[in-house]
Amino acid sequence: MPYITECAVDxxxxxxxxxxxxxxxxxxxxxxxxxxxxxxxxxxxGDPTTTGQVGACKMTDCRHNVKLECQARGIAVGPAQEAADCLTYSPR
Structure with missing residues (x-):
């Protein structure tokens, strides 16, 4: 599972x-x-001793998505269209 390398949603x-x-x-x-x-x-x-990971991804049109699993090396989360969006999302 890819790690969340940054979350800018304080x-x-x-x-x-x-x-x-x-x-x-x-x-x-x-x-x-x-x-x-x-x-x-x-x-x-959450668990203060761990870094979050991506367990599932429902964005089937993302180039990193394979069978509802994220294949990116890591993702960043931050403010975008919604309060907290995957900034690594990239449509095919």
């Missing part, structure tokens, strides 16, 4: 120091490559 509960600490995220709710795991609450969650 409001997300899994983001600490521009790093994602969710064990795995899901990307996509077509037509936007948004982080479906993005979540805002009053406290920080």
């Amino acid at each position: 409001a997300c509960s899994y983001n600490v120091g521009n790093a994602c600490h969710a064990l795995a995220i899901t990307v996509g709710d077509p037509p936007h490559a948004q982080c479906d795991t993005y979540f805002v609450t009053s406290f920080k969650g």
Whole structure:
């Protein structure tokens, strides 16, 4: 599973120091490559000893997607069309 190399969405509960600490995220709710795991609450969650990875990707038109699995070396998440989007998303 590819790692989330950067998360620039400070409001997300899994983001600490521009790093994602969710064990795995899901990307996509077509037509936007948004982080479906993005979540805002009053406290920080996730596992502080791990770096988040991409568990599934629903963006079947992305060049990195093979059978709903991301094949990119790593991804960046940041603000785009939605609150938290996969910035590595690249349509075929």
